[in-house]
Amino acid sequence: MEELWHFIGGRRVEGKSGRFSEAYEPMTGAAISRVPLASRDEVREAIADAAAAQREWAAVNPQRRARVLMKFVDIVGREKERLAAILAREHGKTLADAQGEIQRGVEVAEFCIGVPHLMKGEFTDSAAAGLDVYSMRQPLGVVAGITPFNFPVMIPMWKFAPAIACGNSFILKPSERDPGAPLFLAELMLEAGLPPGVLNVVNGDKEAVDALLEDPEVKAIGFVGSTPVAEYVYSHGAAHGKRVQCFGGAKNHMVIMPDADMDQAVDALVGAAYGSGGERCMAISVAVPVGEATADALVARLEPRVENLRVGPSTDPSADFGPLITRAHLERVKDYVALGVQEGAKLRVDGRGFKMQGYENGFYMGGCLFDEVRPEMRIYKEEIFGPVLSVVRARGFDEALSLANDHEYGNGVAIYTRDGDAAREFAARVEVGMVGVNVPIPTPLAYYTFGGWKRSMFGDLNQHGPDAIRFYTKTKTVASRWPGGVRTGASFVMPTLS
Numbered sequence: 001m002e003e004l005w006h007f008i009g010g011r012r013v014e015g016k017s018g019r020f021s022e023a024y025e026p027m028t029g030a031a032i033s034r035v036p037l038a039s040r041d042e043v044r045e046a047i048a049d050a051a052a053a054q055r056e057w058a059a060v061n062p063q064r065r066a067r068v069l070m071k072f073v074d075i076v077g078r079e080k081e082r083l084a085a086i087l088a089r090e091h092g093k094t095l096a097d098a099q100g101e102i103q104r105g106v107e108v109a110e111f112c113i114g115v116p117h118l119m120k121g122e123f124t125d126s127a128a129a130g131l132d133v134y135s136m137r138q139p140l141g142v143v144a145g146i147t148p149f150n151f152p153v154m155i156p157m158w159k160f161a162p163a164i165a166c167g168n169s170f171i172l173k174p175s176e177r178d179p180g181a182p183l184f185l186a187e188l189m190l191e192a193g194l195p196p197g198v199l200n201v202v203n204g205d206k207e208a209v210d211a212l213l214e215d216p217e218v219k220a221i222g223f224v225g226s227t228p229v230a231e232y233v234y235s236h237g238a239a240h241g242k243r244v245q246c247f248g249g250a251k252n253h254m255v256i257m258p259d260a261d262m263d264q265a266v267d268a269l270v271g272a273a274y275g276s277g278g279e280r281c282m283a284i285s286v287a288v289p290v291g292e293a294t295a296d297a298l299v300a301r302l303e304p305r306v307e308n309l310r311v312g313p314s315t316d317p318s319a320d321f322g323p324l325i326t327r328a329h330l331e332r333v334k335d336y337v338a339l340g341v342q343e344g345a346k347l348r349v350d351g352r353g354f355k356m357q358g359y360e361n362g363f364y365m366g367g368c369l370f371d372e373v374r375p376e377m378r379i380y381k382e383e384i385f386g387p388v389l390s391v392v393r394a395r396g397f398d399e400a401l402s403l404a405n406d407h408e409y410g411n412g413v414a415i416y417t418r419d420g421d422a423a424r425e426f427a428a429r430v431e432v433g434m435v436g437v438n439v440p441i442p443t444p445l446a447y448y449t450f451g452g453w454k455r456s457m458f459g460d461l462n463q464h465g466p467d468a469i470r471f472y473t474k475t476k477t478v479a480s481r482w483p484g485g486v487r488t489g490a491s492f493v494m495p496t497l498s
């Protein structure tokens with residue numbers, strides 16, 4: 001088993017706390033690395049190092065900062081295969097899926113190359129006689145990101161690329177379940193010309209997170225993970241005076257209207273529900289066919305497709321999806337399937353017994369399909385985060401819309417229809433942050449922003465796109481008048497410019 005490290009001040013630093021967790025190779029079930037869990041003192045060292053590096057980094061002009069990202073994008077292109085191999089090995093997703101994840105991360109780094117333009121302030125010439133007003137965006141200082149296991153490359157890049165482009169230094173606390181790829185990314189940023197200390201990686205668990213949340217020198221926290229932890233990080237971070245944005249769990253619905261192209265809808269559903277084993281915050285986990293005839297047709301077509309899904313090791317190019325992240329998570333997902341049966345839902349496809357020949361200790365299960373799921377059931381209310389799709393039958397458009405609106409999560413949603421009016425009304429009225437119209441996983445592109453509503457997001461500014469520049473900078477507004485322009489004496493009334 002390899003012992004991993006922290007990455008501080010541009011070099012690998014051995015863990016000193018004496019505490020470790022294990023990371024696995026889900027396709028074989030083997031423990032492959034010992035992950036050091038940082039103590040408060042180790043986190044403090046990383047923060048102090050990042051603070052010292054930030055002062056010089058903020059003084060580097062934005063075009064030069066952008067050039068580091070340009071080079072980074074090139075280097076990631078060169079290292080794509082190696083990065084995908086590390087990612088897929090630790091996470092379990094297929095290599096093709098890993099490549100897709102890397103691409104979606106790179107696109108945010110590409111967006112951030114525009115930082116000289118994105119950070120520009122405003123200017124008003126002669127707001128009053130001889131008085132100019134302008135605003136500027138300045139970096140916050142040291143900021144931190146706490147990221148989940150399911151996108152160990154993309155989400156760290158969504159966070160550190162804009163933060164660093166804006167002149168901050170960044171401390172990444174990746175998931176302790178697959179930290180190999182994020183550690184590699186930090187080395188690639190160094191190779192791209194980033195000064196040591198501007199991107200530090202500390203591995204750890206709650207102790208490291210609390211140290212980041214409570215340290216006065218950390219000015220902002222970006223979190224992605226499950227909702228209970230998101231809520232904790234949001235309130236605890238805010239209580240310590242930080243700017244915080246936290247993205248949480250999801251239960252994404254896909255509404256299938258009676259006029260939908262059923263072949264297209266079924267293809268979309270199978271990919272969006274079972275891709276990456278359902279371990280995506282934008283996975284569709286609830287299908288809502290409208291009308292009994294639509295529901296019967298949908299389930300009849302889905303059943304054989306789910307039975308025939310190809311589950312395999314991440315290295316198998318013909319696999320639709322791979323194993324789940326850990327044995328504990330696999331058991332949790334299987335427990336949810338048992339619960340669904342107990343709750344009275346109809347289990348049409350049961351993938352719990354799936355065994356991968358030659359990989360008997362891997363964390364595999366096949367796809368599961370439930371029909372006749374009811375809104376009061378826990379399998380509907382809670383996020384399962386596995387290859388399990390629930391069909392909830394709705395009588396009409398309004399009932400389908402209410403299902404999505406009444407659910408506590410509001411990350412992504414989709415509607416399949418040929419009716420432009422229905423689609424338009426759905427997009428306008430649905431209480432969800434990201435909406436697809438005949439698009440199953442409406443993950444916004446890098447130059448838009450990403451974020452859910454309700455209990456899928458705590459905070460106000462979204463991830464990536466223009467919101468990221470706002471999140472990672474503070475605005476300063478300057479009113480300036482030069483001595484030659486001062487022609488009156490002191491004024492004691494509230495200044496107005498008109």
Ligand code: NAD
Pocket residue numbers: 146147148149150151173174175176204205206209210224225226227229230232247248249250280281383385411452456
């Ligand atoms: P998680 O909440 O278990 O962990 C996320 C991060 O928080 C990790 O770095 C972990 O070390 C840390 N953490 C865990 N428990 C903590 C605690 N008690 N105190 C402080 N820190 C703690 O999430 P996960 O299992 O790694 O990721 C899956 C979850 O992330 C799912 O709920 C998924 O929907 C969500 N997710 C959301 C988005 C989004 O954009 N909304 C994107 C990806 C994943």
